[in-house]
Amino acid sequence: MANYDLYAMFLKQVDRAEPYLGANAELLPLFREPKEVTEYTLPLRLADGSLRLFKAWRSHHNNALGPYKGGVRFYRDASREEIAALSAWMTVKCATAGLPFGGSKGGVRVHPQDLDGEELERLSRAYALATASTTGPDLEIPAPDINTNPQTMAWFQDTYEKVRGDSVPAAYTGKPLEVGGSQGRNASGAHGGAFVLRELLRELGMDPRDVRVAIQGYGSLGITAHQAFAAQGMKVVAVSDSHGGVYAPGGLDPKSLGEHKLLTGLLRHFPGAEDLTGEEIFALDVDVVVPAALECALTEHNADSVKAKVVLELANAPTTPEADRILEDKGVLVAPDVLANSGGVTVSCFEWIQGRTGDFWSETEVLRRLDERLSGALRETWTLSEQFRIPLRTAAFVRGVGKVLRAMRLKGIWP
Numbered sequence: 001m002a003n004y005d006l007y008a009m010f011l012k013q014v015d016r017a018e019p020y021l022g023a024n025a026e027l028l029p030l031f032r033e034p035k036e037v038t039e040y041t042l043p044l045r046l047a048d049g050s051l052r053l054f055k056a057w058r059s060h061h062n063n064a065l066g067p068y069k070g071g072v073r074f075y076r077d078a079s080r081e082e083i084a085a086l087s088a089w090m091t092v093k094c095a096t097a098g099l100p101f102g103g104s105k106g107g108v109r110v111h112p113q114d115l116d117g118e119e120l121e122r123l124s125r126a127y128a129l130a131t132a133s134t135t136g137p138d139l140e141i142p143a144p145d146i147n148t149n150p151q152t153m154a155w156f157q158d159t160y161e162k163v164r165g166d167s168v169p170a171a172y173t174g175k176p177l178e179v180g181g182s183q184g185r186n187a188s189g190a191h192g193g194a195f196v197l198r199e200l201l202r203e204l205g206m207d208p209r210d211v212r213v214a215i216q217g218y219g220s221l222g223i224t225a226h227q228a229f230a231a232q233g234m235k236v237v238a239v240s241d242s243h244g245g246v247y248a249p250g251g252l253d254p255k256s257l258g259e260h261k262l263l264t265g266l267l268r269h270f271p272g273a274e275d276l277t278g279e280e281i282f283a284l285d286v287d288v289v290v291p292a293a294l295e296c297a298l299t300e301h302n303a304d305s306v307k308a309k310v311v312l313e314l315a316n317a318p319t320t321p322e323a324d325r326i327l328e329d330k331g332v333l334v335a336p337d338v339l340a341n342s343g344g345v346t347v348s349c350f351e352w353i354q355g356r357t358g359d360f361w362s363e364t365e366v367l368r369r370l371d372e373r374l375s376g377a378l379r380e381t382w383t384l385s386e387q388f389r390i391p392l393r394t395a396a397f398v399r400g401v402g403k404v405l406r407a408m409r410l411k412g413i414w415p
């Protein structure tokens with residue numbers, strides 16, 4: 001993925017929506033730029049006494065719709081460009097899901113496996129300290145992303161509250177339940193994706209019980225997606241991680257496969273399944289493929305091999321614009337990330353509301369609201385896509401970017 005310019009990918013997606021944005025397209029030059037990208041150098045004393053410096057970034061893309069919202073990733077290839085592009089997609093995602101947020105993203109260039117638990121805690125606290133002055137329920141509300149989790153959010157929250165000398169439960173989301181998290185947040189990305197897929201299958205006249213799925217990526221999102229799809233009666237026949245994958249035409253059981261991965265660290269060698277190479281996952285004879293790992297998984301090199309009818313993007317930016325064109329020509333429907341993986345940030349929004357009001361909801365209530373919101377967003381996007389005969393991604397951009405531009409116009413963001 002390293003050779004793709006993610007920000008250029010985002011701009012190409014905006015370009016395709018531009019002809020449908022009417023007079024407000026005049027404001028696009030401002031929308032195309034992140035408002036600010038800040039770089040930090042985080043010092044860390046390692047357990048062996050040596051001193052190491054870590055680069056980190058926080059990108060604020062656009063806040064016309066509300067405070068900045070986005071995850072923080074700890075990732076060895078994190079870069080300024082990657083974080084800026086992901087913040088721009090967050091702006092579109094929040095608008096597409098109808099949330100009162102703008103878009104941001106944060107990242108630290110670190111391979112977390114190189115650090116022990118205490119070093120990771122101190123690095124997390126260093127990041128929260130560096131970004132504290134631009135964080136808060138009305139400013140910017142960070143959340144988990146790749147290699148960060150509820151524990152990371154608890155460390156962020158504690159550091160922030162020590163700086164503020166106050167309790168601020170709505171400053172971070174994706175927290176553990178014990179410190180103000182929301183029911184249903186951990187699996188919300190997967191549930192959101194499953195709701196979007198269910199609605200798409202309905203539009204396509206397909207019965208979920210006849211649907212075979214292949215998932216690339218078996219981390220937080222991939223594992224919970226396997227469970228959510230199986231609960232809807234779909235058959236997950238193949239999954240992969242960074243070491244390769246497994247295929248079982250009769251379906252893979254999420255519980256025993258999860259235990260196998262936990263025990264051995266691998267998906268491969270799962271009893272009763274065939275091993276796959278990572279490259280084979282997208283070319284399988286299935287109905288739905290689900291990229292749930294990293295950016296640029298589907299490119300001009302492998303898009304033509306896709307046999308599925310639907311690509312459900314649970315990862316951020318898994319399909320390059322070149323791959324998008326190839327898939328369109330083949331008649332493959334791509335459910336875009338800004339819609340398909342918006343379940344995470346939507347339940348983050350619910351957590352923010354619960355933290356501000358002190359009124360906490362049951363998991364059933366969280367999932368009911370998530371379903372209502374994402375099913376509605378999918379139907380509106382589908383209608384727009386049919387009306388203008390444009391791909392779902394472009395339709396999602398027309399809806400999402402359109403909302404942001406209208407807010408910019410009303411607020412008079414031009415000085």
Ligand SMILES: NC(=O)C1=CN([C@@H]2O[C@H](COP(=O)(O)OP(=O)(O)OC[C@H]3O[C@@H](n4cnc5c(N)ncnc54)[C@H](OP(=O)(O)O)[C@@H]3O)[C@@H](O)[C@H]2O)C=CC1
Pocket residue numbers: 144145146147189216217218219220221222240241242243278292293294295314315316341344345
């Ligand atoms: N967590 C969240 O709330 C949200 C996450 N996302 C996006 O979803 C994606 C996944 O996030 P998340 O599940 O949290 O991340 P995790 O770090 O928990 O999991 C990532 C998974 O991808 C696998 N992987 C890495 N490289 C490859 C590869 N080349 N081929 C196949 N699998 C690979 C990893 O393998 P291994 O297990 O071997 O390490 C791991 O299973 C990211 O794009 C993220 O931005 C989007 C919305 C919300």
Ligand SMILES: O=C(O)CCC(=O)C(=O)O
Pocket residue numbers: 069070071072093141142143144145173174316341342344345346348
């Ligand atoms: O939950 C959030 O606020 C952020 C989720 C996120 O980073 C993403 O959707 O990519």
